[in-house]
Structure formats: structure tokens, C-alpha cells
Amino acid sequence: MLDIKITRTTTPKEKPTGPLGFGKIFTDHMFIMNYTEGIGWHDPRIEPFHDLSISPACVILHYGQEMFEGLKAYKGVDGHNYLFRPDMNAKRANVSNDRLCIPHIPEEDFVQAIKAIVKVDEDWIPTEPGTSLYIRPFIIATDVFLGVDTSKTYLFMIILSPSGAYYPEGLAPVSIWIEDDFVRAVRGGMGFAKTSGNYACSLIGQIKAHNDGYSQVLWLDGVERKYIEEVGSMNIFFKIDGKVVTPMLNGSILPGITRNSVLTLCRDWGLEVEERKISVDELIDAQKSGKLEEVFGSGTAAVISPVGKLRYKDDVMTIGNGEIGELSQKLYDTVTGIQLGRIEDKYGWRVLVD
Ligand SMILES: *Cc1c(COP(=O)(O)O)cnc(C)c1O
Secondary structure, three states: OOOOEEOOOOOOOOOOOOOOOOOOOOOOEEEEEEEEOOOEEEEEEEEEOOOOOOOOOEHHHHHOOEEEOOEEEEEOOOOOEEEEOHHHHHHHHHHHHHHOOOOOOOHHHHHHHHHHHHHHOHHHOOOOOOOEEEEEEEEEEOOEOOOOOOOOEEEEEEEEEEEOOOOOOOOOOEEEEEOOOOOOOOOOOOOOOOOHHHHHOOHHHHHHHHHOOOOEEEEEOOOOOOEEEEEOOEEEEEEEOOEEEEEOOOOOOOOOHHHHHHHHHHHHOOOOEEEEOOEHHHHHHHHHOOOEEEEEEEEOOOEEEEEEEEEEOOEEEEOHHHOOOHHHHHHHHHHHHHHHOOOOOOOOOEEEOO
16 A cells, blocks of 8 residues: 655646647646665655656666556546556556566556546546546656666656547547558567557658558568557457457567457457457458458557558558448447446446545
């Protein structure tokens, strides 16, 4: 149990009134905790949201020793505040920590800190349909040293951002660019960890895709550039000839919590589910023979993101006439229904904040 010291702001900000967008507005408070080698994690506290003051020689600025997480708080239909599977974020945080040589945070402390900061800023949880309070826990290495070594001091912080409906007009299919030149991660690298470097190296693909009118990038494996891996911040699913197929977790794919929830639901619904290698050629063949029924991404931000168009080199594939698939819609309705408490939560995924 953390003994969290709370200092409330004396100058609360105005709550936003217009469209929220994503990640642009921050709440009144933040959670901070220090790590010092020999002492461990210490001084957990909630303070008014503020800028940091760090040395220009700080390790994080040069070598990217960092991890982050992402989850959301929702105002349930019963008026209480809920999180979705935060224990999974706590576990994954430590998997990322291991890869980045960052000290563990006990899972229960991680979840306690999230609950505490959400409680303090609960008035910031938006209530319009599709909106939520995005939660960003992260750790940075703070030693002041230019040698390449693991830091002996860290900061764990949690910031909160009210975010708007991902699809204000209802689920809308996105177009995806399959990147055949740059890669995001390789086996043995850090693709399975949620860390800044994976995003830094993906920006270039994002720019290429945007320049061509596509909204997201689908990455291929880093060795042969032949097997499907994942979208920038989403895992990817295909419905091929009645079966649900998704790339297996091979070390270079981020193990999404939404991915896990989708797999659980599909299996429960009696669908045939395959976690395996899937090549881009297999995908093109399936599309040509009319067996590619649906494509969708899964991730905390959009929950389920139907894909209407895929481009690979000169091949442009239109999926299901560019409309939302039945399974995509059902998954979206079920996951968001459980999050808000509209649907019975038989898996115990919803966690009460207060
Ligand atoms: C966070 C993330 C996902 C989605 O994970 P969720 O836990 O479902 O939000 C997928 N891919 C990458 C690269 C990510 O960083």
C-alpha cells in the first residue's frame, strides 16, 4: 500500500466545453513517485499538474530509457467511475520495465496510484457518449550522466487527459497502408514493450501513409517483411472464411489488452480463432478469392477500428465494400457495453475506482 500525499490545486482550471480531441487537455493534478537505487520507490504524491525541471544531461533525453502505459476511466451508467482491466496494464508495465532495465512497480501499487489520481480528478471524466478520461502512466530515467548505463533514479508519473469520442459519428472504417520498406520492430528487440523508441521509429511510416491519404500503417515483420505484425498503436484482426485470425505474439508485437479481450469474446461466442503467422500474400489471396470478410484493429483508444481499405505496393484492397463488418460492430458494442456497465461483466474486467 502506498501512502500517497495529496496536495490539491488552489487554482482549478476551467473544464473544457468544446470538442475534446485526444491528448491535448490535461486535468488539474498528476501523480508522481521517485525511485532511488538502494531505497526503492518512494514519496508517492499527487500534486497540481506542473512542468518538470530536469537537467539537459538527463538520461531519458539521450537514450530513451522509458516505458509507458495507456488505459481509460469511464463514467458508468450507474454514475460510478470505472477502469477497464488495469491489472493487465500493471503486469504489462513490468514486462516493459524488464526489457528497459527499469525497476518493477508492484502491481497493486500501480493500480492504487491510478485509482487515487482518477479519484482526485474524477470531475474531469467526461460523460458525453464515446468520451472517457485517458490515463497515461509512464516512467523516465532521470540520472544526470551521458555515459550509457542504466539509470539509478527514475520518476513514475501519471497524467490524465479527457478525450473525445474516437468516432463522433459512429464507427467509421479507416484506410491502412502496409509498409513494405521500413520496419517497426524485430524479434529480440523491444516490440513487445510499450516504450517511446518504438514510436520514434514508426513516425516515418506514418508520414508516408498520410502523404498518400491513408490514416494508419500496418507493419510487417522486421526480417522478411512478409508477415503481418500490427498497426502503429493497434493490434490487427482478420476474418477469413469464417475464422478469426490474428498474428501470434512473437516478441515483436505489442500484446494488446483489447486484443486479449477480443480473443476471449470471440472464443466465447464459439468462433474459430487462430493466433498464427499470416503473410501479406495470404491476405491478398484471401481478398482475391472473396474470403477476406472483415479486417479490424483493436486498441484502447478506438477499442475496435474497422478497416475499409488496405494498400500493399500497387494492390489496393477494399474490404467488405468499405463498410463496417458485423463482427467488428458486435465486438465494439460488447467491449464498450462492458466498460460502461450497459452489459453484464461476466469476466470481471470492470474495476470500480471508488
Ligand atoms: C498500446 C499499443 C497497442 C494496443 O494495446 P491495448 O492494450 O489494446 O491498448 C497495440 N500496439 C502498440 C504498438 C501499442 O503501443
